[in-house]
Each structure stands twice: as structure tokens, then as C-alpha cells.
Amino acid sequence: MKKENRLLTIDGETLMSQPLTPLNFVVDTLLSQGLHILAGSPKVGKSWLALWLAVTVAKGDPVWGMGVKQGATLYLCLEDSTLRIQNRLFEITEDAPANVHFTTNSDTLGKGLEEQLCAFLAEHPDTVLVIIDTLQMIRGAGYDNTYAASSWTSYPSFPPAPKTHSFRRSSFSVQNRFAGF
Template sequence: MNELTANMKTEEAIKEKIKESRFESINGKDLMEMDLPPLHYTISTILPHGFFILAGGAKVGKSWLAEQISYAVASGGQIWGYQAIQSEVLYLGLEDTVTRLQSRFEMLEAYEGMENIHFVLKANSITSGVEEDIRDYLTLHPNIKLVVIDTLQHIRGNEFVKNIYAGDVEFTNILRQISMEFDLTILALTHTNKGKHDDDISKISGSEGMAGGTDGNWVLTKSKRTDTRANLTISNRDTEAFEFALEFDKESCRWNKLTRDESVVNEKERFLHAIVNFVKAEEAHHWEGTATELLTILQAREPILVSYSAAVFSKSLKAAQDSLREIYGVSYVSAFHNKKKWITLDYIEVK
């Protein structure tokens, strides 16, 4: 057998092997000519079908938000002016009891449409059969278009922890596949990591494979756990991004969206409180240094300041000096010292 014949046989063998490839492909022309259905939504504009994470710190109020969303869908109501598409809901309240769930939905004044929510309080992990359990339940109840998992950690098997990134990718892919097959939304609650992060999405517990493997991520953050106001960052693959300033109404137990004016007031209050609380905690209620130094310290304590540059922070601080002095009793003095703009802050009680 000469070299040419050998090469031809090798090429034929390769072609035969390629024919057996498990890749399913589509060429660009056929793709562009396909008549595809529009994106389906569970809540118009902000929550399409797919797999989504709702993350937040402990006791931040993410379960209340998930319950509020669930009831809006079950009753065909609205949330912050966005229409929910009425359907049945599968709610895996894996940290709840029937007593707690009844109490919380009573506080939400949830009555009409409650027959559309199916509650499950115990479930296996992914590696012990919950994937099959969810699929079977959805097959028996085809009108379910929202699945809530509170929390994700309860169904994550230990096998996925061995290689965190690869495990997160595989785990999220399983849930994403279910959402695509049944054409619905899965909203899974999880925690956020502590420490300084570049943005709210990077706070989501787990590796980058967790947040990166979803169809969207919702992150609920507060400055302090006791605050009633919070920021909700929404980053979806197939919609525009959203950022809402919310306030928790303790009487109705609902998250309400603040107006733009209220959001501005909220930001200014948090800005002022961050400075006042810092100065009051300093020895002798006194601090001095540059705006950059002060901003670096405060950014680790107040998430709203992360987006501030030193120039913007310095300008905002100067503009707030009257409020700091007259309302909060903090004096602000700015002067050049060794070719640097030096800031001096002192706390003196308001008379």
C-alpha cells in the first residue's frame, strides 16, 4: 500500500467517524429562517422562563420576596406594576413548616388563588432523586409555570462539592434543563458571600459557575440587616438589566418599589449615616485624612458607596456639610496639607 492510498483510507475513516458524531448542528441560514416562538414570561418584562437565582444575606427578606412573587403568579396579580402571568406554582419551602407558611401567607393577605400553589416541605438532593421527583410532579401538573426552591443548598448533593466550579456548572445545568423542557421558570434562593465584591452579582454564594450557569440572577442587598430598605439588582440573559430600590412594609409584609425621588433620598440618607456612624465610632469622635482614604474605609461598610469615585465622593461630602453639621452634629473642614486636600471630621452633639 503506497502512501497516497493509505492517506485516502485514513481520510475515509475520519469521514465515517464524523458521520457518527453526536453533535446536532444547524447552519446559519436555516437558523435565521426558523419561525421561533417569542420569549415567555412568568412576570412580564422582568422574569422570563428559565433558571434564575434569587440571592441575599441571611434574614434579608428573600423568602418574603419569593412568596410575594409566588402569590402574584398564583393569583394573576402584579408586582411593582409588572403583570404576573397566572399559573400554578410549585413551592419547595425546604426550611419551612406548615404553621410558618400559613402564617406568612396570611400576613400577605393571600387568599384568592392560593389553590394554585403546591407546597412541598421535604425533598431529596439532586444526587438522591429530586430531579426525577420534580420532573414527575411537573408532568402530573402541566399548568405549573413557576417552581420556587427555598433554598438551593437543601437539594445540592455532596458530590457536587468535590470540584466546586465543575459541580456548580453541572448542578445549574440540571435545573436549567428542566426549565427549558417544561417551558417554565425556576427561581432558586441562595445566600450571598460576605466581604468586598466588584458588584452585587459576584456576591452570589458558590463559584462563578453558579451565577454564570443561570438565565438570570437577582440579588437583594441591605446596608444593615435591620434596615427596611434594600436594593434589588436583576441581571438576566434575555432582558435588559434592572435595579430597584425597595422598602419592606412590615404591616403588609411586602416589598414595595420606591419612586425615583424616594430612592434619591434613601441614597443620601445612607451616605450621611455611613459618615456619621464612622466618625462616632472613632477614638475621640475625630478623624482626619484624604477623601480617598475615607472612601476606601467606608466602601467596605456601605455597599452603596462602592460605585463612588474619590472625586464624586469628595464633591458629595462637601455638598452634605450643612446636613452633617445641623442634623447629625458632624463638623467638616477641608484644607490643603502637604499638597493634599485634607479632611477633618469631628462629632459634636447637636444642641
């Protein structure tokens, strides 16, 4: 027998009478708790933005004038080396806090990543943000590329990251680079 394919609806009276939990924001009105995908063309600054966001939230500094829920952050920078992350950190901050954590390698989905993340969260219960850069690196073998990001939101691009990777601080700060975003 064929399964009935019907929309599951709720009427307005019932919806208005249900107490619902408000969203828990990491960055007020911008980034709520849950899964988000940042997608864009190659080399437009997605990894720079992710790094800046991880550091900014860990510090508790506002993001584009919006308040943040300060806490530990974890950035899985799986296409980078520790040296590259260090160099980028020197470009965006003078004082990376101890509650921003990085790793350049992890297991893949279904092969230990979930356990690694649970262990990190158990060790750092104040974690408010986990960034995985990139999705492709955690998928491993056996995941069909057809089911990559099913949806995403298009955002305007911002200037590409500076090409220098030295210990010298750039006069062009990340906060200024993303101010018009």
C-alpha cells in the same frame, strides 16, 4: 492533538434571517421561562419575596404593575416548617389560591428531586413557576461548593420582613414593601 479553542460566531445577515422564538414570560418583561437565581445577603427578604411571587402569580395578579401568566406555582421552602409558611401566608394574603403549592422537604439533585419535580409537573401541567428555596438544600452531599452560583444580577435590597409570625395581619402589606424594588 490539541483541540482548537475558537469563538462560535454568527454573522448579522444570518442572524437577522433566522426566525427565533420570543421569550415566554411568567411576569411580563421581568421573569422569563428558565432558570434564575435570586441572591442576596442573609435576612433581606428573599424568601418573603419568593413566597409573595408564588402567591401573586398563582392568583394572576400583576407584579409591580406587570402582567403575569397565571398558573400553578410550586414553592419548595426547604428551610422552613409548614407552620412558618402558614404564618407568612397570613401576613401576605387573605386568600391563598388552591393552585399555589408548598413543600418543606424534597429529595436532592441526583437522588430523586428530578423525578419528584417531573411527577408534580405531570400532575399540574398548568405550572408556570417553580421556586427552590434554597439551592444549598437540594445539592446534597457530593456537590462541590466551588461551583455555587456562577453568576447573578445584583438588585437593590428592600426592607426586611416583619418579625411577627402571628395570625394577625400586618398593616404593612408585602405589595407596599416591594413597591420600590
